[in-house]
Amino acid sequence: xxxxxxxxxxxxxxxxxxxxxxxAQLTSAQKDAALEAMAQGLEANTAxxxxxxxxxxxxxxxxxxxxxxxxxxxxxxxxxxxxxEGLRSxxxxxxxxxxxEGMVKRPNGxxxxxxxxxxxxVAIIYEARPNVTSDVAGLCIKAGNAAILRGGKxxxxxxxxxxxxxxxxxxxxxxxxxxxxxxxxxxREATTYLMQLNGLVDVLIPRGGAGLIQHVVxxxxxxxIETGVGNCHVFVDETAKIDQAIDIVINGKTTRxxxxxxxxxxxxxxxxxAEFLPRCAQKLKEKxxxxxxxxxxxxxxxxxxxxxxxxxxxxxLDLILAVRVVDGLDEAIAHVQRYSTGxxxxxxxxxxxxxxxxxxxxxxxxxxxxxSTRFTDGFEFGLGAEIGISTQxxxxxxxxxxxxxxxxxxxxxxxxxxx
Amino acid sequence: xxxxxxxxxxxxxxxxxxxxxxxAQLTSAQKDAALEAMAQGLEANTAxxxxxxxxxxxxxxxxxxxxxxxxxxxxxxxxxxxxxEGLRSxxxxxxxxxxxEGMVKRPNGxxxxxxxxxxxxVAIIYEARPNVTSDVAGLCIKAGNAAILRGGKxxxxxxxxxxxxxxxxxxxxxxxxxxxxxxxxxxREATTYLMQLNGLVDVLIPRGGAGLIQHVVxxxxxxxIETGVGNCHVFVDETAKIDQAIDIVINGKTTRxxxxxxxxxxxxxxxxxAEFLPRCAQKLKEKxxxxxxxxxxxxxxxxxxxxxxxxxxxxxLDLILAVRVVDGLDEAIAHVQRYSTGxxxxxxxxxxxxxxxxxxxxxxxxxxxxxSTRFTDGFEFGLGAEIGISTQxxxxxxxxxxxxxxxxxxxxxxxxxxx
Numbered sequence: 001x002x003x004x005x006x007x008x009x010x011x012x013x014x015x016x017x018x019x020x021x022x023x024a025q026l027t028s029a030q031k032d033a034a035l036e037a038m039a040q041g042l043e044a045n046t047a048x049x050x051x052x053x054x055x056x057x058x059x060x061x062x063x064x065x066x067x068x069x070x071x072x073x074x075x076x077x078x079x080x081x082x083x084x085e086g087l088r089s090x091x092x093x094x095x096x097x098x099x100x101e102g103m104v105k106r107p108n109g110x111x112x113x114x115x116x117x118x119x120x121x122v123a124i125i126y127e128a129r130p131n132v133t134s135d136v137a138g139l140c141i142k143a144g145n146a147a148i149l150r151g152g153k154x155x156x157x158x159x160x161x162x163x164x165x166x167x168x169x170x171x172x173x174x175x176x177x178x179x180x181x182x183x184x185x186x187x188r189e190a191t192t193y194l195m196q197l198n199g200l201v202d203v204l205i206p207r208g209g210a211g212l213i214q215h216v217v218x219x220x221x222x223x224x225i226e227t228g229v230g231n232c233h234v235f236v237d238e239t240a241k242i243d244q245a246i247d248i249v250i251n252g253k254t255t256r257x258x259x260x261x262x263x264x265x266x267x268x269x270x271x272x273x274a275e276f277l278p279r280c281a282q283k284l285k286e287k288x289x290x291x292x293x294x295x296x297x298x299x300x301x302x303x304x305x306x307x308x309x310x311x312x313x314x315x316x317l318d319l320i321l322a323v324r325v326v327d328g329l330d331e332a333i334a335h336v337q338r339y340s341t342g343x344x345x346x347x348x349x350x351x352x353x354x355x356x357x358x359x360x361x362x363x364x365x366x367x368x369x370x371x372s373t374r375f376t377d378g379f380e381f382g383l384g385a386e387i388g389i390s391t392q393x394x395x396x397x398x399x400x401x402x403x404x405x406x407x408x409x410x411x412x413x414x415x416x417x418x419x
Numbered sequence: 420x421x422x423x424x425x426x427x428x429x430x431x432x433x434x435x436x437x438x439x440x441x442x443a444q445l446t447s448a449q450k451d452a453a454l455e456a457m458a459q460g461l462e463a464n465t466a467x468x469x470x471x472x473x474x475x476x477x478x479x480x481x482x483x484x485x486x487x488x489x490x491x492x493x494x495x496x497x498x499x500x501x502x503x504e505g506l507r508s509x510x511x512x513x514x515x516x517x518x519x520e521g522m523v524k525r526p527n528g529x530x531x532x533x534x535x536x537x538x539x540x541v542a543i544i545y546e547a548r549p550n551v552t553s554d555v556a557g558l559c560i561k562a563g564n565a566a567i568l569r570g571g572k573x574x575x576x577x578x579x580x581x582x583x584x585x586x587x588x589x590x591x592x593x594x595x596x597x598x599x600x601x602x603x604x605x606x607r608e609a610t611t612y613l614m615q616l617n618g619l620v621d622v623l624i625p626r627g628g629a630g631l632i633q634h635v636v637x638x639x640x641x642x643x644i645e646t647g648v649g650n651c652h653v654f655v656d657e658t659a660k661i662d663q664a665i666d667i668v669i670n671g672k673t674t675r676x677x678x679x680x681x682x683x684x685x686x687x688x689x690x691x692x693a694e695f696l697p698r699c700a701q702k703l704k705e706k707x708x709x710x711x712x713x714x715x716x717x718x719x720x721x722x723x724x725x726x727x728x729x730x731x732x733x734x735x736l737d738l739i740l741a742v743r744v745v746d747g748l749d750e751a752i753a754h755v756q757r758y759s760t761g762x763x764x765x766x767x768x769x770x771x772x773x774x775x776x777x778x779x780x781x782x783x784x785x786x787x788x789x790x791s792t793r794f795t796d797g798f799e800f801g802l803g804a805e806i807g808i809s810t811q812x813x814x815x816x817x818x819x820x821x822x823x824x825x826x827x828x829x830x831x832x833x834x835x836x837x838x
Contacts (some may be wrong), residue, residue: 021756025780104801110790112800119812120782198636202812217617217640223813224642244835251837337440359830361444363539371529371833380838381531381829382523393538393621393826394642395814407812410800411778414790416663418670419799 005186009193012148012181013200016121019178020146024118026174028095034175035091035138039084041169042134042162046080052161053130060128060154068258072129073155083134086385090138093384096403097144100411111413116406118144120202123194124387125216127208128152133162136207137180139387143405146176148201150183150191152208160184195220202407207388210315225395225404227388230260230343231315232373235332235358236276237349238269244370245348246280249321251372252346254287258317260389261344261376265312265322267332273300273325289319296325312339329354333361340364342391344373365391365398424605428612431567431600432619435540438597439565443537445593447514453594454510454557458503460588461553461581465499471580472549479547479573487677491548492574502553505804509557512803515822516563519830530832535825537563539621542613543806544635546627547571552581555626556599558806562824565595567620569602569610571627579603614639621826626807629734644815644823646807649679649762650734651792654751654777655695656768657688663789664767665699668740670791671765673706677736679808680763680795684731684741686751692719692744708738715744731758748773752780759783761810763792784810784817 003011023031042049053075060070096116103113122145126132133149140147151159163182170177183190195204195216203223206216210229217224234252236245252263268276277300281291291297292307304323311322312335326332336345346368347358355369366376376399378386383401390396396404422430442450461468472494479489515535522532541564545551552568559566570578582601589596602609614623614635623643625635632645653671655664671682687695696719700710710716711726723742730741731754745751755764765787766777774788785795795818797805802820809815815823 021780021782024782106799106801110794117782221636223811225813241835247835247837255838361440363440363443363536364828366829366831368831369833371831371836372838374838375529375831375836376829380525382525392642394644397827398829408816409783410785410795410817412785412787412790412794414788416660416666417790417794418666419674419791419793 005189006193008186009183009190010197010200012183013121013194013197015178016146016148016181017200019176020118020120022176023141023144023146023179024120026144028097030174031095031142031144032091034141034170034173034179035087037169037173038134038138038166039087039091041165042080042084042087045165046077049080049158049161049165050075050077052157055157056155063154065154069128069154073158075130075158079131083131086131086135087138090142090385093142093402095142096406101408108417109415110417113411114408115411116403117409119405119407121146121148121200122405123148123150123201123204123222125150125191125204125206125208125212126152127212128154130155130158130162132207133159133182134166135385136387137163137166139385139402139405141175141179143402145405146179146181148181148183148194150194156184192219195222198222205388225388225390225400226392227390228260229315229341229391230262230389231264231313231339231341232261232344232346233265233267233336233340234263234346234348234373235267235326235329235336236269236272237329237347237351237354238271239350239354240272240276240348241350242272242276242279245276246283248346248348248370248372249280250283250287252374253284253289253321254319255374257319260315261373262317263321263373264314264316265324265339267335268297268323268325269332270296270325270327273297277301277323284321287319289321291321291323293323294325297323315341329357333358336362343389344368344376346371346373365389424608425612427605428602428609429616429619431602432540432613432616434597435565435567435600436619438595439537439539441595442560442563442565442598443539445563447516449593450514450561450563451510453560453589453592453598454506456588456592457553457557457585458506458510460584461499461503461506464584465496468499468577468580468584469494469496471576474576475574482573484573488547488573492577494549494577498550502550505550505554506557509561509804512561512821514561515825520827527836528834529836532830533827534830535822536828538824538826540565540567540619541824542567542569542620542623542641544569544610544623544625544627544631545571546631547573549574549577549581551626552578552601553585554804555806556582556585558804558821558824560594560598562821564824565598565600567600567602567613569613575603611638614641617641624807644807644809644813644819645811646809647679648734648760648810649681649808650683650732650758650760651680651763651765652684652686652755652759653682653765653767653792654686654745654748654755655688655691656748656766656770656773657690658769658773659691659695659767660769661691661695661698664695665702667765667767667789667791668699669702669706671793672703672708672740673738674793676738679734680793681736682740682792683733683735684743684758686754687716687742687744688751689715689744689746692716696720696742703740706738708740710740710742712742713744716742734760748776752777755781762808763787763795765790765792784808
């Protein structure tokens with residue numbers, strides 16, 4: 001009998017749910033042994049994984065994928081070794097599961113505590129980056145969750161090889177193989193069913209561009225954590241140290257323009273524009289950055305293109321920077337409030353009150369004084385690893401580590417209390 | 420020019436967003452003064468509110484609302500005084516906003532802390548209980564949020580009167596009037612638009628029956644916290660103290676059968692069934708409880724109706740109890756895993772290992788040993804107040820107090836760091 005796509009996805013999620021119940025009972029040592037086995041699996045099967053990856057690369061070149069996409073898709077021995085190391089670094093992290101926070105004794109004698117427990121089944125939809133497959137599998141398992149994964153179709157051969165190797169590695173451990181399930185059929189229809197499996201999928205995390213994330217937010221009925229879209233601003237206040245401000249702008253815009261914590265719009269106080277903008281523009285041009293500015297910007301950078309309303313709302317993810325001259329802190333904050341996606345925002349200033357006001361008034365996952373927005377990252381924030389950067393306010397905000405993959409339950413020790 | 424319902428809702432949410440930015444900057448003292456003014460407003464306008472409530476009550480009787488619904492709808496001087504006291508008790512709670520958790524100094528010198536901040540705009544859709552209007556308005560404002568409220572149409576006159584009184588009370592305070600907005604037009608179409616205002620509505624909390632909650636979960640694209648559906652179980656293990664188990668069952672089922680933490684299914688170890696079930700059934704019948712049991716149950720309670728599969732999946736919210744005899748802990752846990760809505764689950768036992776295993780293996784917001792499930796409540800858990808009981812795993816699980824109405828942001832103090 002032919003299985004429908006819906007039946008396939010439901011059956012997959014039921015296997016994941018069953019595995020998640022076993023996973024939730026494992027000790028940290030058992031989970032760590034599973035992660036070590038997964039790392040060794042990658043090392044032992046490197047050649048085979050690279051053969052499969054080569055198929056994706058060939059198809060990608062044939063289909064005209066950009067150099068940037070091909071680079072994300074490519075695996076080699078070094079990258080696989082890094083993936084194995086990534087699993088070992090997750091293994092080395094402290095297990096958040098089990099801790100009981102703030103157990104209190106109530107007047108009636110009930111002992112009530114809030115225990116950190118795994119989410120259950122975590123579904124992750126991502127794009128054509130095969131390294132994500134082992135990264136998120138490791139994080140989910142360490143936090144005691146079963147993972148249902150679906151990567152971009154451009155990486156299908158690589159992901160099937162990786163998930164097979166990782167699942168095989170679990171066979172010799174106490175961790176059920178079904179802790180890692182990869183959706184290998186059903187196209188977009190399969191992911192649409194997945195998004196609506198309330199009761200089986202405990203959380204869905206889309207990792208990728210704005211299009212993917214919007215598709216998920218619109219169609220999912222299971223709880224979703226939005227990640228990643230970052231229209232990040234730096235405001236250079238009138239008291240900023242010019243060299244520091246230039247360093248922060250250049251670092252934010254040019255080190256990795258395609259990532260979500262890259263700088264997209266520069267706001268400059270009018271009193272410092274004459275001194276700051278020409279020098280900053282010079283450095284930006286040396287790095288190949290196209291500048292799109294407001295009228296006042298173009299007085300100081302005559303060859304800047306005019307910025308449109310649209311430009312201020314755009315996450316360029318490219319060597320393009322929108323620039324606006326503002327009359328002061330209030331106008332800068334108002335601009336950020338209007339266009340921010342709530343990711344990372346920065347003020348460069350030597351004025352104490354302006355620094356505090358910016359921190360207080362700007363509503364974003366990470367708000368900076370005098371540092372590059374590029375630091376918004378799980379490793380840089382000391383979380384040890386990262387499942388993504390949340391730009392929503394529920395559950396987790398900013399870089400998400402292991403703890404974001406857990407929830408809590410109240411445990412109550414009674415002695416016959418009734419109400 | 421006629422304003423469409425969509426325009427009306429968008430304009431309302433924009434006013435809320437603007438108010439939320441002002442609210443986020445208020446001190447605890449300013450918010451407390453607003454709550455006191457709201458309490459005094461209710462006291463000073465009791466007569467006028469009761470006149471409007473009488474209109475709802477008359478219409479309700481005319482439309483044949485049940486006695487239980489009419490009771491929820493009714494206001495009187497005592498209930499209004501309780502609502503004012505409720506606002507004062509929220510005023511007395513510690514303000515969670517502003518606290519910085521775990522500020523760390525990174526190796527590069529960055530100081531990174533996680534600060535608790537308001538959500539922004541909280542939308543709450545509820546049924547015909549006008550007391551909810553002041554309860555949730557108070558909680559939202561104390562946590563620094565603007566609230567957009569929409570209650571059941573049966574309570575419209577009461578809610579319009581209450582929201583007008585509460586808004587008027589804010590006029591003399593530092594809290595903007597638009598901290599409280601009530602949707603007074605547009606019917607279901609209005610709430611559907613509200614559910615999809617991503618970027619304006621930061622979280623939506625439906626409070627009410629399963630139908631309302633499912634409608635919201637299916638249609639919302641903004642983040643939602645599911646509340647309330649509770650198919651709660653008590654498992655009476657073979658070592659249970661019989662009298663204690665009976666107390667817990669009677670308390671769970673009969674004290675307020677219509678609430679979400681009420682008991683719905685009783686599971687009984689077969690070794691204790693002969694002794695326990697007849698005595699427990701006697702007490703249940705004295706309280707007017709209808710028993711629906713499995714075949715083995717009916718051996719000990721011959722007049723019990725046969726329980727269907729459907730009965731075990733049903734939140735009766737009524738004086739009906741499903742009963743099943745099981746072979747032991749594993750079967751009890753498997754039953755709970757299958758039918759639980761993840762609200763409150765209890766084991767009654769004197770066996771240490773079984774108690775710990777039940778706490779560990781059952782996946783619910785609150786898991787009890789030897790105490791009534793009726794304790795799952797913000798006041799009983801010591802949160803001081805409650806905006807609802809979350810049955811989802813994201814963000815908040817179990818009774819939600821003020822903290823569940825806040826989020827965090829990372830604040831980063833730098834000195835020119837780049838990456």
